[in-house]
Amino acid sequence: MTDPMPAFDSPYDEAEFLNRLEGDRELSDEITHLFLDTCPKSLAELQSALGEGNLYMLGRLAHGVKGSVGVFAAEACFAAALALELAGRQGNLGAAQEAWARLKGEMQRLTAALDERLAGAARCESL
Amino acid sequence: MRILVAQDDLAHCRVLQNLLAKWGHEVEAVCDGDQAWQVLQRPDAPSMVVLDWMMPGMDGIDVCRKLRERKRDLRPYVILLSGKGQKADLIEGISDGADDYVTKPFDPDELRVRILAGERILNLQIESLTIMEALRKQASHDYLTGLPNRATIMDMLRRDFARGPRHGQAVSVVMADVDHFKDINDTFGHQAGDAVLTGVAKRMAVEMRSYEIIGRYGGEEFMAVLSDCDTQGAYAMAERLRRAVEARPFELSTTSVPVTLSFGVASTAEIRSATQETLLQLADAAMYRAKRAGRNRTECALKTTGLALLP
Numbered sequence: 001m002t003d004p005m006p007a008f009d010s011p012y013d014e015a016e017f018l019n020r021l022e023g024d025r026e027l028s029d030e031i032t033h034l035f036l037d038t039c040p041k042s043l044a045e046l047q048s049a050l051g052e053g054n055l056y057m058l059g060r061l062a063h064g065v066k067g068s069v070g071v072f073a074a075e076a077c078f079a080a081a082l083a084l085e086l087a088g089r090q091g092n093l094g095a096a097q098e099a100w101a102r103l104k105g106e107m108q109r110l111t112a113a114l115d116e117r118l119a120g121a122a123r124c125e126s127l
Numbered sequence: 128m129r130i131l132v133a134q135d136d137l138a139h140c141r142v143l144q145n146l147l148a149k150w151g152h153e154v155e156a157v158c159d160g161d162q163a164w165q166v167l168q169r170p171d172a173p174s175m176v177v178l179d180w181m182m183p184g185m186d187g188i189d190v191c192r193k194l195r196e197r198k199r200d201l202r203p204y205v206i207l208l209s210g211k212g213q214k215a216d217l218i219e220g221i222s223d224g225a226d227d228y229v230t231k232p233f234d235p236d237e238l239r240v241r242i243l244a245g246e247r248i249l250n251l252q253i254e255s256l257t258i259m260e261a262l263r264k265q266a267s268h269d270y271l272t273g274l275p276n277r278a279t280i281m282d283m284l285r286r287d288f289a290r291g292p293r294h295g296q297a298v299s300v301v302m303a304d305v306d307h308f309k310d311i312n313d314t315f316g317h318q319a320g321d322a323v324l325t326g327v328a329k330r331m332a333v334e335m336r337s338y339e340i341i342g343r344y345g346g347e348e349f350m351a352v353l354s355d356c357d358t359q360g361a362y363a364m365a366e367r368l369r370r371a372v373e374a375r376p377f378e379l380s381t382t383s384v385p386v387t388l389s390f391g392v393a394s395t396a397e398i399r400s401a402t403q404e405t406l407l408q409l410a411d412a413a414m415y416r417a418k419r420a421g422r423n424r425t426e427c428a429l430k431t432t433g434l435a436l437l438p
Binding site: 020022031066073 | 136139142145210231232234235
């Protein structure tokens, strides 16, 4: 049996994601749902912390997002969240704004891919 | 093994719950440091915790520090599971009290073997604590009867003397000696003698209240220390012990042996200037008076010539 190949431009690594869950597809679907459900709130909190200039809070929130996307082996998203976390810790507003823009984009790509993943899983189940 | 997972990130929390359960562990999960600390304070707390560093309320490092401050023989084994992946973070985490450090995102195989290593360390800890406890018991208890030994009851007496008079509390001592014990040994053999001593100890021990202590003073002699107890109370206790032993004979493999004891009681309630040594001498003298008066009875120090021992 071969590992599922990640799509060339996929924002996350499906094989590594599954590997981190010891191949448990049911759990992978549950985690995906959980992530997609909580994602809008996480982004709204980040936006709000940045808007208030609360860089300490921004760093903490970005740390949490970094942990969540880490499960999916979503490298670009992880890197953007890490950059935002560091900018927050260092109190660097300019770097934080730049990292936030990157993270928003990467999160959009990731959530879209994960939505598609769940839709695919649902299609398979209905067959 | 029972493991506590403390992670504020729901996804990681769920992943950990699932994997740990799959590896055969019993998992309890909480989502912040305050809740983790509450669980870890319970007497039945899990023996291992997989702890996130950054959490709302108390963070993981706070929990580690508090655990280290706690004076308990067996602390839970802490694996700090954190997204902070710098070498300095690992050094800080372990210096502040974590036993191991794993970075997120984690590799399940790595986490599984680290838990295994933690389990081995916990088992070693439990084993050495069990041995220490057995040695402690061996050093403080009599090997034959299982009662506290002479050193332990003397310690207890010293402690009561240090505390009792300051609070106006009397300390009483009861000395007891098995009647005609030599005859039991000579007639039925030393094994039977040992069985009688063990049986006598058991019968008397069940009569004692939790805050009182009775031990084997030596040979066929026993001694009880009664805190906050006057002469009447000590006399009543001695009589209770005497009756408990006298009540029925001891059934040995080949025969049935009736056994009695003679008791002597002394209390600081009436002999206020008594030192520990004097009190013991007085109780001992009272006990010998009980022997001379026909055995299987209790005598109090004040009626004895032992009073002459007082300074």
